Amino acid sequence: MTPPVAARATQSAASSLQSRLKDPSLLRDRCYIDGAWVGTPEFAVNNPATGVELIKIPQLSADDATTAVEAAERAFPAWAKLTAKQRSNILRKWFDLIIANREDLALILTSEQGKPLAEALGEVDIGAAYVEFFAEEARRVYGETIPTQRPDARLLAIRQPIGVCGAITPWNFPNSMITRKVSPALAAGCTVVLKPANETPLSALALVALAEKAGVPKGVFNIITGDAPPIGKVLCEHPAVRFVGFTGSTEVGKILYRQASVGVKKLGLELGGNAPFVVFDDADIDAAVEGAIVSKYRNMGQTCVCANRLYAQDKIYDAFVTKLSKKVAEMKIGDGTEQGVTQGPLINMEAIEKVERHIADAVKGGAKIVTGGKRSSLGRSFFEPTVLSDVRPDALVSHEETFGPLAPVIRFKDEADVIAMCNASPFGLASYFYSRDIGRVWRVAEALESGMVGVNSGLITTEVAPFGGVKESGLGREGSRHGMDEYVEIKYVMMAGV
Numbered sequence: 001m002t003p004p005v006a007a008r009a010t011q012s013a014a015s016s017l018q019s020r021l022k023d024p025s026l027l028r029d030r031c032y033i034d035g036a037w038v039g040t041p042e043f044a045v046n047n048p049a050t051g052v053e054l055i056k057i058p059q060l061s062a063d064d065a066t067t068a069v070e071a072a073e074r075a076f077p078a079w080a081k082l083t084a085k086q087r088s089n090i091l092r093k094w095f096d097l098i099i100a101n102r103e104d105l106a107l108i109l110t111s112e113q114g115k116p117l118a119e120a121l122g123e124v125d126i127g128a129a130y131v132e133f134f135a136e137e138a139r140r141v142y143g144e145t146i147p148t149q150r151p152d153a154r155l156l157a158i159r160q161p162i163g164v165c166g167a168i169t170p171w172n173f174p175n176s177m178i179t180r181k182v183s184p185a186l187a188a189g190c191t192v193v194l195k196p197a198n199e200t201p202l203s204a205l206a207l208v209a210l211a212e213k214a215g216v217p218k219g220v221f222n223i224i225t226g227d228a229p230p231i232g233k234v235l236c237e238h239p240a241v242r243f244v245g246f247t248g249s250t251e252v253g254k255i256l257y258r259q260a261s262v263g264v265k266k267l268g269l270e271l272g273g274n275a276p277f278v279v280f281d282d283a284d285i286d287a288a289v290e291g292a293i294v295s296k297y298r299n300m301g302q303t304c305v306c307a308n309r310l311y312a313q314d315k316i317y318d319a320f321v322t323k324l325s326k327k328v329a330e331m332k333i334g335d336g337t338e339q340g341v342t343q344g345p346l347i348n349m350e351a352i353e354k355v356e357r358h359i360a361d362a363v364k365g366g367a368k369i370v371t372g373g374k375r376s377s378l379g380r381s382f383f384e385p386t387v388l389s390d391v392r393p394d395a396l397v398s399h400e401e402t403f404g405p406l407a408p409v410i411r412f413k414d415e416a417d418v419i420a421m422c423n424a425s426p427f428g429l430a431s432y433f434y435s436r437d438i439g440r441v442w443r444v445a446e447a448l449e450s451g452m453v454g455v456n457s458g459l460i461t462t463e464v465a466p467f468g469g470v471k472e473s474g475l476g477r478e479g480s481r482h483g484m485d486e487y488v489e490i491k492y493v494m495m496a497g498v
């Protein structure tokens with residue numbers, strides 16, 4: 001029987017992407033639970049650049065999430081009892097497979113998320129770097145001996161895996177946000193149930209296919225797609241889950257925080273940001289422009305740590321705006337798979353509308369559009385990278401995260417003035433500033449209320465440093481040796497009668 005037209009179109013789109021992959025088996029349309037590929041494909045995943053449906057994935061339920069958690073619970077004892085070296089070796093194989101398939105993983109990522117292929121390759125590389133780093137850290141989960149208070153006793157503190165972990169990841173970095181959570185969990189001896197974003201599940205499914213090939217046992221790493229609220233509720237409330245890691249909005253993070261309180265679960269929350277980017281009058285202006293481009297327009301501004309509000313000091317304000325605008329105007333917009341494209345589409349039309357709302361508010365307050373400022377002639381969710389000058393400090397963009405290619409530049413007078421503006425936010429994820437005054441560097445870095453500070457750099461993410469925020473930007477840290485702390489419990493042991 002000939003399939004319906006819609007079904008044939010879907011098959012054609014999937015076949016088109018598969019035909020461009022060196023390993024077509026990486027494009028999956030099933031979830032992965034307890035070592036089996038399950039579910040009926042019914043929910044469409046679309047390419048934001050073209051609107052074409054790439055493939056359908058399962059729309060699983062809360063009951064399916066419970067099944068996944070119970071599989072992880074069964075798998076936990078055996079996985080936790082493996083030696084650190086055994087787990088490390090499996091993770092190392094996973095890393096090797098990710099690197100060997102980096103071009104396919106990047107193409108899948110760009111097709112479902114929209115970012116330029118060069119950025120997608122960079123994301124796959126940093127995602128792999130997390131796996132490599134935590135494969136090594138698996139063998140360094142040290143305990144300690146404690147000087148005793150009595151001669152017949154010895155005191156120890158040991159670190160043990162916390163148990164089943166739930167992970168909920170966003171659409172803006174659908175590869176690296178997964179490995180940053182899953183690899184330390186697996187390295188510590190935990191098992192995982194992952195809920196990726198519905199917009200970008202294909203990267204997650206490709207990663208777990210490679211993990212399976214690397215030898216991760218059944219039930220240790222599970223992926224479920226479907227309706228986020230009921231699945232998230234299961235991960236927060238099921239008694240077998242002992243840790244929940246989430247990257248996403250502060251609003252959703254607060255909901256998960258409340259739900260997880262039922263079982264007094266440990267949480268890792270990487271939430272919203274409103275990063276200030278400050279250029280002092282003693283800065284290298286050209287370097288600051290390059291840093292602003294990297295920080296603001298990477299992933300079309302859809303980055304939790306991207307510069308959201310830019311501050312330039314009086315003396316260099318005009319020069320900074322002029323040079324930044326010239327660079328931004330030269331950016332090429334288009335499908336992320338096309339040669340030379342540096343700006344792809346935004347994830348959906350809601351994102352476009354938010355950018356427009358922030359521009360309109362700033363212009364109403366007296367701001368000027370220096371470059372960009374409107375939807376691209378390419379249509380769909382393409383938007384021109386934009387620079388605004390003369391933005392008021394109380395503009396909407398100073399209080400809300402834009403998550404789009406909009407750089408509002410605000411004028412400031414002195415150090416105390418700009419620090420006060422930077423800290424006047426409930427968020428505190430990342431901050432950036434440019435200065436060549438060593439005294440100022442120390443003062444400002446210490447004064448900014450954020451979990452991470454980039455000094456003379458607009459790109460700060462690395463697997464070897466702790467990533468996370470303060471205030472309403474979250475709890476805990478990911479990456480670095482501190483990232484392992486989220487997935488272990490400290491057990492104190494007194495050995496008396498010695």
